[in-house]
Amino acid sequence: MADNSKEKIPAPEIGPFVFPTLLAIFGLWCFYDGWLTSNPSMQEHQLLNRIGSLILIPWAILDFIRTRRNQKADRTSPINEETPKEEDT
Secondary structure (H helix, E strand, O other), X not given: OOOOOOOOOOOOOOOOOHHHHHXXXXXXXXXXXXXXXXXXXXXXXXXXXXXXXXXXXXXXXXXXXXXXXXXXXXXXXXXOOOOXXXXXX
């Protein structure tokens, strides 16, 4: 049987820029389908794609900026913010 005494490898963490990247990709896709495509079968979805691009692209930019600011703040903050508290006895 399998040896359970070995340590299990933890799952990798998702990077902080995955969500803004996915938003930007989907927003660009909607932008292309709503504003640039000349495919006649996509004309019925044109309004949805235009609205989607107008929402998703600014959201991706805003989320990217917020994530970048949070990363900079985490780097500049002291590592040990929690100091042991002395309890009065």
